[in-house]
Amino acid sequence: MNWFETITMHSPALIVAVPLLAGFLTPLVSRINDTVRNLFVLIMLSITGILIAILGYDVLTNGIRTYVFGGGNTVITLPSGLMFHVRIIFEVDSMNIFMVIITIILAIIGIVYSLSFMKKEDGLDKYYTIVLILVTSTLGMELTGDLFNFFVFLEISCITSCALIAFWVHKGEALEAALKYIVISSIAALFFLFALGLLYAQYNALNMATIANAIQFSIIDQAALILIIAALTMKAGLVPMHMWLPDSYGEAPPSITFILIAATQAGLYGAFRVIFTLYGNVFNSINLAYVNLVITANTIGWVLVALAIITIIIGVFMALIQTDFKRLIGFTAVAEIGYIFLGIGVRLASKYVQYSGSSATAIAFSEYSSIALNGSIFHIINDCLDIGLLFLVAGAIYYATKETSLDKMGGLARNMKYTTVFFIIGLLAVSGMPPFNGFASKLMLYESTYQLNPIITIIAVLASILLLAVFVKVFYSAFMGPEQQKFKEVKEVPKGMLIAMGAVVVIIIIFGLFPNLVINNIVQPAADALTNYTTYISKVIPGVI
Amino acid sequence: MIFNIPFIAVVAMIFIGLYAVLFKRNLVKIVIGISIIESGVNLFLITLGYREGGVVPIFTSAPSDVASNAPGSMVLPVPQALTLTSIVIGVAVLALMLSLIMHIYRHYGTLDVRKMRRLKE
Amino acid sequence: MSTRNIVAAVMFSVLAVFFILTALMLSFGAPIKSQMDDYIITHTQNETGTNSAVTTIVFDYRGFDTLGEATILFGAVSGVLMIFRRVKK
Amino acid sequence: MSEMSKIVRTLSNITFPFIMVFGLYVIAHGHLTPGGGFQGGAVAASGCVMLIVAYGSTWIFEKIKVSRLSAFESLGALGFIGVAFFGLIFGGYFFNNFLVRTGILFNIIPETGFTGSEFNTAGVLPLMNFAVGVKVIAGVFAIVVVMAYASSLKEWKQ
Numbered sequence: 001m002n003w004f005e006t007i008t009m010h011s012p013a014l015i016v017a018v019p020l021l022a023g024f025l026t027p028l029v030s031r032i033n034d035t036v037r038n039l040f041v042l043i044m045l046s047i048t049g050i051l052i053a054i055l056g057y058d059v060l061t062n063g064i065r066t067y068v069f070g071g072g073n074t075v076i077t078l079p080s081g082l083m084f085h086v087r088i089i090f091e092v093d094s095m096n097i098f099m100v101i102i103t104i105i106l107a108i109i110g111i112v113y114s115l116s117f118m119k120k121e122d123g124l125d126k127y128y129t130i131v132l133i134l135v136t137s138t139l140g141m142e143l144t145g146d147l148f149n150f151f152v153f154l155e156i157s158c159i160t161s162c163a164l165i166a167f168w169v170h171k172g173e174a175l176e177a178a179l180k181y182i183v184i185s186s187i188a189a190l191f192f193l194f195a196l197g198l199l200y201a202q203y204n205a206l207n208m209a210t211i212a213n214a215i216q217f218s219i220i221d222q223a224a225l226i227l228i229i230a231a232l233t234m235k236a237g238l239v240p241m242h243m244w245l246p247d248s249y250g251e252a253p254p255s256i257t258f259i260l261i262a263a264t265q266a267g268l269y270g271a272f273r274v275i276f277t278l279y280g281n282v283f284n285s286i287n288l289a290y291v292n293l294v295i296t297a298n299t300i301g302w303v304l305v306a307l308a309i310i311t312i313i314i315g316v317f318m319a320l321i322q323t324d325f326k327r328l329i330g331f332t333a334v335a336e337i338g339y340i341f342l343g344i345g346v347r348l349a350s351k352y353v354q355y356s357g358s359s360a361t362a363i364a365f366s367e368y369s370s371i372a373l374n375g376s377i378f379h380i381i382n383d384c385l386d387i388g389l390l391f392l393v394a395g396a397i398y399y400a401t402k403e404t405s406l407d408k409m410g411g412l413a414r415n416m417k418y419t420t421v422f423f424i425i426g427l428l429a430v431s432g433m434p435p436f437n438g439f440a441s442k443l444m445l446y447e448s449t450y451q452l453n454p455i456i457t458i459i460a461v462l463a464s465i466l467l468l469a470v471f472v473k474v475f476y477s478a479f480m481g482p483e484q485q486k487f488k489e490v491k492e493v494p495k496g497m498l499i500a501m502g503a504v505v506v507i508i509i510i511f512g513l514f515p516n517l518v519i520n521n522i523v524q525p526a527a528d529a530l531t532n533y534t535t536y537i538s539k540v541i542p543g544v545i
Numbered sequence: 546m547i548f549n550i551p552f553i554a555v556v557a558m559i560f561i562g563l564y565a566v567l568f569k570r571n572l573v574k575i576v577i578g579i580s581i582i583e584s585g586v587n588l589f590l591i592t593l594g595y596r597e598g599g600v601v602p603i604f605t606s607a608p609s610d611v612a613s614n615a616p617g618s619m620v621l622p623v624p625q626a627l628t629l630t631s632i633v634i635g636v637a638v639l640a641l642m643l644s645l646i647m648h649i650y651r652h653y654g655t656l657d658v659r660k661m662r663r664l665k666e
Numbered sequence: 667m668s669t670r671n672i673v674a675a676v677m678f679s680v681l682a683v684f685f686i687l688t689a690l691m692l693s694f695g696a697p698i699k700s701q702m703d704d705y706i707i708t709h710t711q712n713e714t715g716t717n718s719a720v721t722t723i724v725f726d727y728r729g730f731d732t733l734g735e736a737t738i739l740f741g742a743v744s745g746v747l748m749i750f751r752r753v754k755k
Numbered sequence: 756m757s758e759m760s761k762i763v764r765t766l767s768n769i770t771f772p773f774i775m776v777f778g779l780y781v782i783a784h785g786h787l788t789p790g791g792g793f794q795g796g797a798v799a800a801s802g803c804v805m806l807i808v809a810y811g812s813t814w815i816f817e818k819i820k821v822s823r824l825s826a827f828e829s830l831g832a833l834g835f836i837g838v839a840f841f842g843l844i845f846g847g848y849f850f851n852n853f854l855v856r857t858g859i860l861f862n863i864i865p866e867t868g869f870t871g872s873e874f875n876t877a878g879v880l881p882l883m884n885f886a887v888g889v890k891v892i893a894g895v896f897a898i899v900v901v902m903a904y905a906s907s908l909k910e911w912k913q
Contacts, residue, residue: 071848163745637742
């Protein structure tokens, strides 16, 4: 076994362990001086990125890779033929790789941005420590194959994000947003723990594949499903519990918001994993035993569609009336989350139609359900990049003018040329205009939704157009208009921030020009990994199905 | 049904906590509510692991007759380990929430949710 | 009565019914399955040389969870210290 | 918080060593008896917190540097993750218990019942317990010191 093979084998553990080690070391390293600390953080994250690249290449070519913490067998078989897991297992398939790539890109860009954005603040050693732990927790949530481990990382993410949202402690709103966030997400995490207990009582297992293999979909399992979905949608910001999202996105430092987006998407990933893998044999295959129940793919799908539509509408209309730049983008982020859940809902509902309809409709709906899933997954990365870019631009404006209220801005395009260009690209991408990435994923969502119900599509398209209107308004009030006296001395932001925004813009343009490249190489494998839940199970429980 | 009393207690604790979180206006009471929910969930996990007549799964203090027919006579250890983790998590969350509340009190001079801007909804 | 109260009351009652129904379906004192725990209790002395099965799980079988737990405490301490830092005005 | 009366201070002086010893005992015997790093650490930290109550937070805050406590906590966490990394290096897997059932020292299966002579079992578990114990003492103490000191400052009072 050569060294490269060894690194690949251990990379699932190292991807989590390296940033964690860096987080533990940062308080000690920052005693030396600030430059060393900044370099240390960047280098550690780059090492993580390299490990992710190695693992990603391996998973995309050779299939699922597992890692057992503590070694030994993956699975213990009793003489009676029972198979189960004792140790914690990381199981990495294409979907995990997809999420992890997003997270590390966002983390590195966010760190580069904060190197110049946060330069003048105090308490930066704690700041970088907590950022590293936040990145760790997000990566851990996205790699783990164990339910309780997922809960632990969920709580880490909750605590660290809360602390970072409250970074500007002198602002009352930031404290309130942080408190609101931690109250909601700790209740969500406790619901998750309760559901986990229900599943544990049924199957005496905590490993996702083991539970997915054994799941009976009894009434207790349905209760657990509802609790888990409620918890994860709370974490992701779907409508009944969306209020924390614009608050905390708006009040946190923009560099943090950029990384928080990745943490929110990890909650979304959890919803994907639970619906399509943990309950895969209910929602992902033909199982006539579950057709007559109350909770079927149909009901869950339509509930998600309804919630997603409400989320989109609320997000867009609340964004219309905001005057604070960052809060406005926060509400846009709510709407984008709605689009992702729309994809999941459409997928579930049309999958149901596929099994209950005639053969001709079955083929059509099978195609559309997979388009919906692809669009939904593709929209995750587009949402991260577009919303993230807008937040970075808002941060740049705040850095230059110390202003977030739209009413007081104006004429900034004269002095901040690069930022203006970046903002235009961001607004076109987020509202789904053709040459940019938002268009590709939204088109896929519209296409699949239209088959299910045209009204939903019309609402989604209208919301997208309204989003464009919102941002055009922002563009005029912030960048256009007469030059204001107080902004005469405003300069372009430092190079570090421009590099970070430029990197996001480059990725957005590449994704927009070559969407097929992305879809074929990472989105389609991710969707396949979710669909083939039996492969996921049989990797850790050999010989099943 | 009478054997379900521990689970009823769990549900009651979760409700008391939820009631405090949803209807109380004082921030400290909200935090107490979360703490109660958490105790309820911890109790739930512990309760799941109980085996009728079982002893604690530690061989140092187990009577020898119990230890000899080991798995059947001991309660399940995994829920206890999970609870342990969950308790420490609870402590951490509590510390962070309380320090935030201290700052909020310094900032606004009150703990009433209605007096604040963002937390109102 | 404000809208907040009404929403809260609705959520509360829905959750109430939900949790009570769930709790009534579980059985106390007799776990349905216990293969994983039985394995751990049987093998704790041989495999890990530990007399306490709970410690075995916390630090050995599920040691990674405990690392996460330690991280949470670390994060909370860093967070509290960061929140209470001296901010220059 | 100001300091309390002489009776309280004397009593806390007397009980403090006992609490610390009990905490260390719980940490050290984590693999044999109920308890472990977290519980023992919490006991010992509560002993330290008792000093804050007795002597007042200002005095403690001046005696002990919070940054040093934070560094100690970092060291505890590093010790824990370090043991896990040693598992990767020597045992072939992250978190491998590479010491158990090996060598002269650890090749013992503990007996059932109160024997009390088998401290050297369980491989890396006592090390992890110790690291976690240090971490919990320093962490909980740091949280309480900072919160108590901040609440005693003038600017925090209305």
